[in-house]
Amino acid sequence: MNITRRYSRGVKVGDVQIGGGAPIVLQSMTNTDTRDVERTCAQIRALMDAGCDLVRVAAPDMESARALGMIKDNVGVPLIADIHFDYRLALKAIECGADKIRINPGNIGSFDRVKKIVEAAANKGVAMRIGVNAGSLEKKLRKEKGITAEAMLESCLNQVRAIEREGFEDIVLAIKASSIPLTIEANRMLASAVEYPLHLGLTEAGIPGAGSIKSTVAMSILLAEGIGDTIRISLTGDPLNEIRDGLVMLRALGLKPPGLDIISCPTCARSHGDVEALAKRLHTELSGVDTPLKIAVMGCEVNGPGEAREADIGIAFAKNGGGIIFKRGEIVDRTKDIFNSIMDELKGII
């Protein structure tokens, strides 16, 4: 499966490039109180350690906007400020060093205010993400066209054209809904209409599990079509889940270099051992490991030896309840102490 990425112009967010042929940028967003600089910095560091490329921070008030400066100095990575309603928060965030401003021009008030944000961003080389959301579509468009991909596209293009007229083009666009078909359709239309890089997301996907699957449906279809330059899987709760699931998705698509991949069979009446317990124990034990390795846990002799042989480390349960351990295709052990045998084989590799 070869994904031919859609052409998009590159937009710089600090030293991170979105679009223009750069690898997909994986984002998340803090959910700490932004004014609590220490906790916010800790969460940003945890996200970056987990594989996040860019972090967004909400600035719902002046104190939060000011805190961005301290946060950025502390963590030393580019930051995106998430601004709604008050253009002065955007100006303050830019002043304090935000590298990208995310606004929905529809809720900033008059275009004069949007213009002030654009001017400030242009002066400091700050990028802007313009977001259109089905949930906050302008009343006029909603009445005329309903909540449709066409209405969302029109709303987005109106905003883009107005900002372009100010000579500003460091723009990333997002067009989102909580409906998956609507999100896909609107993004396909937007991808054909502009050359700006696109930020993919599904609004209010929900909690990990169902929310991850819904986001993956929407994004993987678009990414497979080459659409999307940066993504965020939005999940209710700890943002680390967004990075964990986003990495799995991007790696599955071949859009991020591989990491640790533990595959395991679904178990059936044929399983000779407790595949689930072993797979879960390996997931827990190796949760911090990111070495590109494939570990296969197989319950029986049907696909077991085949898959185990193709993996870096493989184990196929045998009829006696023990297991055959494979390392890059060679049998290296037959044992009942499977977990420790695998961990031994992993020594020096991870």
Place this chain on the structure above:
Amino acid sequence: MNITRRYSRGVKVGDVQIGGGAPIVLQSMTNTDTRDVERTCAQIRALMDAGCDLVRVAAPDMESARALGMIKDNVGVPLIADIHFDYRLALKAIECGADKIRINPGNIGSFDRVKKIVEAAANKGVAMRIGVNAGSLEKKLRKEKGITAEAMLESCLNQVRAIEREGFEDIVLAIKASSIPLTIEANRMLASAVEYPLHLGLTEAGIPGAGSIKSTVAMSILLAEGIGDTIRISLTGDPLNEIRDGLVMLRALGLKPPGLDIISCPTCARSHGDVEALAKRLHTELSGVDTPLKIAVMGCEVNGPGEAREADIGIAFAKNGGGIIFKRGEIVDRTKDIFNSIMDELKGII
């Protein structure tokens, strides 16, 4: 997003049709000991109650193959028998009432034995799923072409052509790997090469979470292209997870009628209440509910009222920590006892 399904001929499995314009058939597989008729029946009933359309049961020995008859009499739904290595198990399963036999002709031995299965299936109007798996590809093809989509396609077509020559066409095909790009590529090629319905799956996807996301990437890309007539999300552990996640995916794609959809915002510095706790409590409390309803849990005033208004029941947390409850667009309550207010509004609907 309109999905134009690929044309495929319809194949009947008892009263369930796969392909030929029928809705996507959601499958799972028992992981109980098939000889334990009581536990296997209980698991099949739980799967069907959760939304499963067809259940597969492994028959690794004669006692299991014989048990299929009792199981089928007990549960009263069509059954698929999963057979490897020994053609006599397939004959016994067919004799005992299996409605479809899943084999990998490559591990049955001589084609004479496959022929015996085909004859028995034809005599009783039993369908067959022919599965090719990257992990058990014939040595000769593996050496010649490597583990590639081309080799997998060739293996599959060789088997299909041989069975067609026996005049048998009630065939469902599956071509799987644990690699997502390989699974996608092989299925695209197979979809163009034949008119049989296709069973989609990702081999050894892993445990729920990562395994669900990997499966969703592979399948949603194919399903969006109209490829796939029946699916199974294979996950290590309790097969109920396969149905739960499969339903979320198919509903997200609009390929199953909607059920209960709880959407919730990802939470950020702006959230006025504990979105995560409320969303999780609703998920738990409403876990058995399948009424087509959208419930929105929103942390603040940015997209909150908009999304909450579009939902059947919506709640947007307010600055005072309380919530505004919406019912089909109308504000029906402002309360601090949000959970009970939502449950009250749901009375008579669910």
